[in-house]
Amino acid sequence: MRVVIGEDSALFRHGLELLLRDAGHDVVAAVADAPALVEAVARETPDIAVVDIRMPPGGDDDGALAAARIRREHPGVAIMLLSQHVETRHTLDLVAAGGFGYLLKDRVLDVDDFLDSLRRVTAGGSALDPEVVAALVAGRRADPLGGLTAREREVLGLMAEGRTNAAIARRLWLTDRTVETHVRSILGKLGLPASDEDHRRVLAVLAYLRVHAGP
Known part of the structure; x- marks a missing residue:
């Protein structure tokens, strides 16, 4: 699969690149802020965008907002959100549309499970962290x-x-x-x-x- 990564931590971003390339996937862009992410997706039309929720320039929910924009402008691109903590703003509409995942960053440490989640989301399915599901249910x-x-x-x-x-x-x-x-x-x-x-x-x-x- 062709992947665009949006992650402001250079160490984590580089680690994701190595992990995905070792698994045989094509990382076509890896960027550090939300505007660059939106531009990279428009330019590369990847199969999936792996997005950190909190990214520059605002450092708050810029990644989630970029993901929502990507879904509107490029509905064929699957989205995998990653976050250090559970944050459910802007998430429900993405969940309902399919081709969407939301995992806590700790889950990436289980490499096989993470790669399986990426494949499932790229195929149009979903992959939601249990803590995310609990937060979504509680919020509604x-x-x-x-x-x-x-x-x-x-x-x-x-x-x-x-x-x-x-x-x-x-x-x-x-x-x-x-x-x-x-x-x-x-x-x-x-x-x-x-x-x-x-x-x-x-x-x-x-x-x-x-x-x-x-x-």
């Missing part, structure tokens, strides 16, 4: 269904009853394709990582049940 616990429309809530309620898309379509007098569109929207709005479709439906139903289970 207050009202996880708040972004759903009335119709989407209705569809999710029928999903919670165990009904298939076809059964939901018959119940609501909708076409199968319309129900599929609603289900995709529900999964995206709940920020569920792209993976096996049945698994995502279960997670969506669990979110619904937590809200409606009462005290």
